[in-house]
Amino acid sequence: MKTYIFLIAILAANACNSTKGTKEVSEVNSEEKMEMIKDNCPEAGDCTLKVMKNKNMILKEDTTGMLYPVFEDGENMVVEFTYSEKGPEGTADGNYSETIHFxxxxxAESLKLANSSLQTVSLLYGKQCFCRGEAGFYKVKKGSFSLSKTGKQLNFEVNFKIDETSQKVTSIKRTVSL
Known part of the structure; x- marks a missing residue:
């Protein structure tokens, strides 16, 4: 009996240690890749980058006239950058996040776009928070975008300004392995 209790204790201790070596990059499937970003992320929150291969981003409008993205199978690649902050302890709706989609x-091997031509890549900024009148998705109309792809590397840089709302993320520069 003591042997069984000893074995159960060892197995339980071993099970608790099994998650210590998790990776920073995870592949959800062969079409989707998620990466945690530590550099160039505002200190108050966390940043992630998600690459969705063979997807199209469709912009839809809800009944109030606000935009939102929908992702469907297609022949493009959609990139989603997310900055998020946890809300104060004990609040139900205190979380804050910003997303940038393109x-x-x-x-595509190389692109350089600015201002009104940013909609060529459907550049979209989203703000999710309890901040009346500011939350929602906005088409990016002011800024610059550059992209280059070499082999299995995707390099992009986005600088933008949204006049309709305040923002914490204004610039993103990343290299991603595809």
Missing amino acids: EVPNS
């Missing part, structure tokens, strides 16, 4: 053809 969509490029899988075959």
Whole structure:
């Protein structure tokens, strides 16, 4: 009996240690890749980057006229950058996040865009918070976007300003392994 209790204790201790070596990059499936970002992220929160291959981003409008993205199978690549902050302890709706989406053809090798041409890649900024009149998705109309793809590396840089709302993220520069 003591042997069984000893074995159960060892197995339980071993099970608790099994998650210590998790990776920073995880592949949800062969079409989707998620990466935690520590550098170039505002200190108050966490940043993630998600690459969705063979997807199209469709912008839809709800009954109040606000935009939101929908992702469908397609022949493009959608990139989603997310900055998020946890709300104060004990609040139900204190979390804050900003997302930046863009969509490029899988075959794109190089792009340089500015201002009104940013909608060529459907550049979209989203703010999710309890901040009346500011939360929602906005088409990015002011800024610059550059992208280059070499082999299995995707390099992009986005600088933007949203006039309709305040923002914490104004610039993103990343290299991603595809």
